[in-house]
Amino acid sequence: MHNNWGYGMDNNGGWWWIVMALMMVVFWGGVIALAVAFVRRGNHSTHPAQQAMPPTPSGVGTGRPSAKEILDERFARGEIEAEDCRQRVQTLTGTTSS
Numbered sequence: 001m002h003n004n005w006g007y008g009m010d011n012n013g014g015w016w017w018i019v020m021a022l023m024m025v026v027f028w029g030g031v032i033a034l035a036v037a038f039v040r041r042g043n044h045s046t047h048p049a050q051q052a053m054p055p056t057p058s059g060v061g062t063g064r065p066s067a068k069e070i071l072d073e074r075f076a077r078g079e080i081e082a083e084d085c086r087q088r089v090q091t092l093t094g095t096t097s098s
Contacts, residue, residue, distance in 0.1 A: 067092050068089055068092060071085050071088050071089055071092075072085075
């Protein structure tokens with residue numbers, strides 16, 4: 001009595017190993033492509049606080065607001081009082097109002 005453990009794969013000339021090898025290449029290629037896409041996506045994301053910053057005036061070139069602009073924004077949002085804002089701007093510019 002013959003036991004058919006190969007489910008007929010050995011009777012077809014062995015072509016099935018080519019299909020299995022191609023499927024492994026496709027699988028691992030997909031895994032690597034997903035990993036590369038995930039890493040690249042992570043490099044381009046920014047912190048939510050950076051996304052909320054207003055654009056800087058043209059010609060600045062740094063892409064970041066100046067310290068005075070940040071103080072003006074904090075004053076506008078009510079985070080600091082007028083006198084506190086004025087003192088901090090004077091400290092930044094090195095001027096005194098005496």
